[in-house]
Amino acid sequence: MSSDPWGRVDETGTVYVRTADGEKVVGSWQAGSPEEALAYFERKYEGLVVEIGLLEKRVKTTDLSAKDAQTAIDHLREQVDAHHAVGDLESLRARLDKLVALVEARREERKAQRAKQSDEARGAKEALVAEAEELARSDQWRAAGERLRSLVDTWKGLPRLDRRSDDELWHRFSHARSAFSKRRKQHFAQLDAQREEARRTKERLVSEAEALSNSTDWGPTAARYRDLMSEWKAAGRAQREHEDDLWNRFRGAQDVFFAARGSVFAERDAEQTENLKLKEELAEEAEKLVPVTDLKAARAAFRSVNERWEAIGHVPRDARPKVEGRMHAVERALQEAEEAEWRRTNPEARARAEGLTGQLQAAVDKLRSQVEQARAQGNDAKADKLARELEGRQALLDQALKGLHEFGG
Template structure:
C-alpha cells in the first residue's frame, strides 16, 4: 500500500483522496505501482488547479460574462466533487466559492453600470429629440438637413432603452424629422413653381427679344430692350438647366441688334471706347474698396459706382467680359462679406456650434477617463480600442472648434 498527505492506494489498487468529510474513492488502478497511481491522479489535480487559476484570471482581467463564468465554475465544481484527483480538493472548493462571490459582485457592478449607461443614453436621446424638434422649424434647409442626418447617426450609436421609453422618444424624433422634411418639400415645391413661372415668363421675353433683333428702328428698339431687361430681372431665376440657355438667347438677340446698330453707326465705336475708358476708371475705383474693411461704406460706395456704371453705356463687345468681370469680382466680394457677417451674427448657428463642441468635448473627456481606467486595470486591448475611438472624436472636436472660431468664439 502507498500513500501521501492527500491520498493513498490500498492493496486492492483502490485510490482514495482525503477530504474534510473523510476519504473518498478516486478510482481503481491496476496498470502499475501505487506510486504511479498517486502520480497520475495528482497530475489530474494539478490540471484542476491550472484550470481554476485560468478562470480566476479571466474573471478578474477580462469582460467574461457572469453567465459564462458561472457555467465554467459549475463545470469545474462537478470535476472537483467527482473526486477523480488526489490533492487538497477542499481548498479548490474554497477557491471556487470565492470565485462565485467575485462573479456575483461583478454581476451587481455591471447592473449598476448598465443602469447608469441607460440613464445617460436616455438623457442623450432626450437632447437629440429636443434639438431635432428645434431644427424641425428651421428654414436653413441644407444645414438643418445635414444636422438631422448627423443626429440620426448619433442616435444609432446610443444603446437602446426600455421599449416604451425608446419608442416614445423615437416617435418624437421621427416626427420632428418628418415635419422638417414636409416643410422642406413644400418650400422647394413652391420654389420650383416660382422657377417654372419664371421660365415661362423668360421664354416670352426671349421670343420678344429675338423678334426685335432684326429691327432697324434704333432708338425705340433700344428702349424696348431696356424694358425687356428690367422685366428679365424682375422675373426671377428659372430652373438651373434652363437659365443659362435662356440668358444666352436673350443676350444673343440683343447682341445681334446692337451689333447691327454699331455697324450702321460707326461713330459709336469712338463713343464705346470712351465708355470703356470711363468704366475702367470706375472699375479701378471699385477695386480700391478691396479688401472689405467697412462693409456698410463699401456697399454704399459700390452702389453709387454701379449707378454711374449703368449710366455710361456700352463698351466694345470684345472688352465687355473683362471689364464687367472686374466689377462683378468686387460685387461678389461684397456679397461674400455680407454672408460672412450674417453667419457671424447668427446666434442660433453659433449656439448650435457651441452645443456640438461641448458635446464632443464631453465625449473626449469621458473617453480619456475610460482609457485611464482600462490602463490601470491592465486591460490594454480595451484601452487601445478606446484610443482609436478617441482619435476619431478628437478630429470631430477639432473641426467643431475651428467652425466655432468663425463665429468669433
C-alpha cells in the same frame, strides 16, 4: 488497518474520511494494501484540489460568465459532498463558498458596468436626438443634410438600449430627419416652380423682343425694350440650362433693333461720341472705387455711377465693349470684395481654415524635428528625403496661412 490525518481503512477494506460531522464512508478497497487504498483516494482529493484551483484562476483572470462559473462550482461541490476522496474536504467547501461570493460580486460588477454603459448610450442618443430636432428646423440645406447623415453613422455605432427606450428615441430621431427632408424637398420644389415660372415669363419676353427687332417705330419700340428689360430683371432666374440661351436671344433681338436704329440715325454719332466721353468719365470715377476699402460706401457710390450711366444713352457700337468692360471690371471687384467679406465673417469656413492651419503647422514642426534628428545621426539620405517632404508641407502651410489671413486671422 491503516490511517492518515484525514482518513483510514478498516480491516474489512472500507475507506473512511474524517469530516466535521464525523467519519464518512469513501468506498471499499479489496485490490491491495490499505496504504494503496488511501493513496488512491488521496489522489482523487488532489484532483479536486487541482480542478478547484483551475476554476479559481478562470474566475479571477478570464471573462467566464457567472452562469458557467456557477455550473462548474455546483459540479465540483457535488463531487466534494459525495465523499469519494480523502483529504480536507471542509477546506474545499470553504474555497467553493468563496468562489460563489466572488462570482456574485463579479455578476454585480458587470451588471453595474452594463447599467453605466446603458446610461452613457442613452445620454449620447438623447443628445443626437436633440441635435437632429434642432437641425430639422434649419434652412442650411446642404450643411444640415450632411450633419444629419453624420449623426446616423454615430447612432449606428452606439449600443442598443432596452427595446422600448431605443424605439422611442429612434422614432424621434427618424421623425426629425423626415421633417427636415420634407421641408428641404418642399423648398427645392418651390424653387423649381419659381424657375419654371421665370422660364415661361422669359420665353414670352424673348418672343416679344424678337417680334419687335425689325420695328422702325424707334421711340416707342426702344421704350418697350426698356420695359421688357425691367420685366426680365423682375422675373428672376430660370433654370441654368435655359437662362443663358434665353438671354442671348433676348439680347440679340435688342441688338438687331438698336443696330438698325443706329444705322438710320447715323447723324446722331456726334451725340453718341459725347455719350462715350461721359461714360468714360463715369468709368474713371468707378475705377477709383478699387481697391475696395469701404464695401458699403463703394457699393452705394457704384449704384450712383450706374444710375447716371444708364441715363446717358448709347455710345458708338465699336466703343461699347471697352467702356462697358471697364464698368464690369469694377462690378466684379465689388462682388469679389463682397465674397471676401462673407468668407471672412463665415465662422464655419474660418474654423476649417484654422483647423487645417493647425494640422499643417504640427506636421511641419514634426518634419523639421525629424530632419534635424536625421542630420544629427548622419543619415543624410533620410534627411534629404524628409527635407523635400518638409518643403512640400511648408508650401501647403504658407497657402493655408494666406487663406487664414483673408479671415482677418
